[in-house]
Amino acid sequence: xxxxxxxxxxxxxxxxxxxxxxxxxxxxxxxxxxxxxxxxxxxxxxxxxxxxxxxxxxxxxxxxxxxxxxxxxxxxxxxxxxxxxxxxxxxxxxxxxxxxxxxxxxxxxxxxxxxxxxxxxxxxxxxxxxxxxxxxxxxxxxxxxxxxxxxxxxxxxxxxxxxxxxxxxxxxxxxxxxxxxxxxxxxxxxxxxxxxxxxxxxxxxxxxxxxxxxxxxxxxxxxxxxxxxxxxxxxxxxxxxxxxxxxxxxxxxxxxxxxxxxxxxxxxxxxxxxxxxxxxxxxxxxxxxxxxxxxxxxxxxxxxxxxxxxxxxxxxxxxxxxxxxxxxxx
Amino acid sequence: xxxxxxxxxxxxxxxxxxxxxxxxxxxxxxxxxxxxxxxxxxxxxxxxxxxxxxxxxxxxxxxxxxxxxxxxxxxxxxxxxxxxxxxxxxxxxxxxxxxxxxxxxxxxxxxxxxxxxxxxxxxxxxxxxxxxxxxxxxxxxxxxxxxxxxxxxxxxxxxxxxxxxxxxxxxxxxxxxxxxxxxxxxxxxxxxxxxxxxxxxxxxxxxxxxxxxxxxxxxxxxxxxxxxxxxxxxxxxxxxxxxxxxxxxxxxxxxxxxxxxxxxxxx
Numbered sequence: 137x138x139x140x141x142x143x144x145x146x147x148x149x150x151x152x153x154x155x156x157x158x159x160x161x162x163x164x165x166x167x168x169x170x171x172x173x174x175x176x177x178x179x180x181x182x183x184x185x186x187x188x189x190x191x192x193x194x195x196x197x198x199x200x201x202x203x204x205x206x207x208x209x210x211x212x213x214x215x216x217x218x219x220x221x222x223x224x225x226x227x228x229x230x231x232x233x234x235x236x237x238x239x240x241x242x243x244x245x246x247x248x249x250x251x252x253x254x255x256x257x258x259x260x261x262x263x264x265x266x267x268x269x270x271x272x273x274x275x276x277x278x279x280x281x282x283x284x285x286x287x288x289x290x291x292x293x294x295x296x297x298x299x300x301x302x303x304x305x306x307x308x309x310x311x312x313x314x315x316x317x318x319x320x321x322x323x324x325x326x327x328x329x330x331x332x333x334x335x336x337x338x339x340x341x342x343x344x345x346x347x348x349x350x351x352x353x354x355x356x357x358x359x360x361x362x363x364x365x366x367x368x369x370x371x372x373x374x375x376x377x378x379x380x381x382x383x384x385x386x387x388x389x390x391x392x393x394x395x396x397x398x399x400x401x402x403x404x405x406x407x408x409x410x411x412x413x414x415x416x417x418x419x420x421x422x423x424x425x426x427x428x429x430x431x432x433x434x435x436x437x438x439x440x441x442x443x444x445x446x447x448x449x450x451x452x453x454x455x456x457x458x459x460x461x462x463x464x465x466x
Numbered sequence: 467x468x469x470x471x472x473x474x475x476x477x478x479x480x481x482x483x484x485x486x487x488x489x490x491x492x493x494x495x496x497x498x499x500x501x502x503x504x505x506x507x508x509x510x511x512x513x514x515x516x517x518x519x520x521x522x523x524x525x526x527x528x529x530x531x532x533x534x535x536x537x538x539x540x541x542x543x544x545x546x547x548x549x550x551x552x553x554x555x556x557x558x559x560x561x562x563x564x565x566x567x568x569x570x571x572x573x574x575x576x577x578x579x580x581x582x583x584x585x586x587x588x589x590x591x592x593x594x595x596x597x598x599x600x601x602x603x604x605x606x607x608x609x610x611x612x613x614x615x616x617x618x619x620x621x622x623x624x625x626x627x628x629x630x631x632x633x634x635x636x637x638x639x640x641x642x643x644x645x646x647x648x649x650x651x652x653x654x655x656x657x658x659x660x661x662x663x664x665x666x667x668x669x670x671x672x673x674x675x676x677x678x679x680x681x682x683x684x685x686x687x688x689x690x691x692x693x694x695x696x697x698x699x700x701x702x703x704x705x706x707x708x709x710x711x712x713x714x715x716x717x718x719x720x721x722x723x724x725x726x727x728x729x730x731x732x733x
Binding site: 155156194200229236246248 | 469470473474476477478480481484485488489551552553555556557558559560561562567722723724725726
């Protein structure tokens with residue numbers, strides 16, 4: 137089936153998905169998602185666990201049917217035209233252990249390419265090319281079971297690329313990778329996009345910096361809805377007028393809820409550091425800082441250091457969702 | 467048969483065939499262990515002074531045992547393991563379908579398993595001087611092929627069924643093992659179970675297949691049903707399992723898309 141010419145790589149209208157669990161209340165995973173991803177875009181989907189990101193991806197890759205609404209990928213309906221759509225898409229997930237451990241890297245990649253009907257000789261040449269590009273060529277004959285997690289994830293990425301999909305879905309592709317491997321994956325994704333203006337990538341990630349670096353636009357999803365959708369710069373711009381302050385504070389009582397209730401505090405997150413807890417507060421203005429410090433000290437905590445800085449995507453996320461991405465996961 | 471279908475079968479069979487040769491420990495597990503099991507039965511018959519054809523019963527049963535274990539552990543539970551490894555959702559979103567994936571699993575398993583069966587037959591026959599009716603070799607190979615196709619059709623059907631049972635699949639496979647050994651008459655003439663029980667057991671293709679092969683290769687064996695009838699029932703079973711396997715895989719995929727489980731590890 138030929139896809140209708142369309143500037144949209146992905147279009148969803150009122151997309152809703154409800155899970156009906158045995159003996160439990162229905163769970164609304166997606167609650168009316170309207171998306172329009174342009175062809176050639178690297179589009180990020182950010183959100184805490186349980187926000188609906190994976191459900192959205194599973195619907196778009198035809199693994200799951202929506203309860204209501206419609207979704208089109210590359211001009212094809214994910215429910216009605218799923219067979220025609222499948223050759224045009226690929227999905228790579230972070231921490232994936234797919235395939236068979238006794239196969240070599242090349243054999244594994246070849247095996248998956250055959251499920252797309254690709255002729256063996258050209259696909260083997262393409263596999264070698266990508267192995268070179270991602271620095272895996274030397275490990276081409278190594279058993280998959282002997283690969284490090286970084287190498288394995290690079291191999292998974294190659295699996296997604298060799299079928300030359302029109303839309304590539306990357307679900308947390310750099311999760312649990314070291315800095316170098318994560319960078320290699322990001323560089324290759326960007327390079328792959330740059331080679332063909334029609335290629336589209338949908339990226340879900342927990343790494344704000346990664347989304348900021350890679351994505352043309354980002355949708356922040358929370359509780360099954362889109363909380364914001366814009367370019368990283370525009371999302372950060374929304375919190376530019378506010379003041380972001382990082383504070384190292386000593387141990388003491390839980391203060392997050394109290395801080396969030398302070399007049400003028402737009403958002404607050406806390407994470408454990410090696411010697412102190414690291415608190416980030418977004419304030420409506422500099423004048424609020426005094427009240428924040430008073431509140432912290434009233435809880436028996438010392439303010440050890442204090443830094444004012446420019447807002448990042450993380451602050452935009454906190455502003456929109458109300459909590460940090462890691463905190464929301466917990 | 468289109469190219470995608472064929473390529474999928476070959477690609478899915480590949481790790482099966484290769485895995486067999488890349489792990490030398492499997493050689494011991496696949497060849498030595500079944501021979502030992504068959505030997506035990508042969509010595510029981512010898513100790514009892516049973517007619518020589520009973521040794522042939524045990525050898526043929528030992529050979530077919532390899533296929534049943536393969537159907538149960540490498541076919542029926544395989545989709546379940548593939549789901550846990552994350553392969554199943556990759557199979558589903560690929561342009562191929564689950565039918566050639568399952569066929570690839572079957573073809574990939576047949577080759578090493580046939581070797582195992584051949585070793586059991588060769589060893590048992592040479593070591594204990596079991597004689598077969600050589601004139602019936604071709605029809606026996608035909609019945610063997612029919613039985614095997616039925617068995618793997620059953621395995622493909624069970625693959626979908628086991629997915630519904632999730633973690634219980636392992637226990638289910640375990641639970642099915644011994645009753646099937648008994649009901650299919652692996653090491654004795656199935657007629658000994660009594661006519662009705664044996665006919666009930668005929669739902670397992672191995673029961674009729676073994677009985678038919680014994681009738682052909684070991685003349686004088688007690689028969690469950692006339693040879694032609696057994697072959698006809700196997701033919702019907704083949705068609706039924708082929709339909710059931712295809713329907714099972716289609717229904718499984720449809721339910722997976724509707725309910726959000728079965729195919730994926732966790733949502």
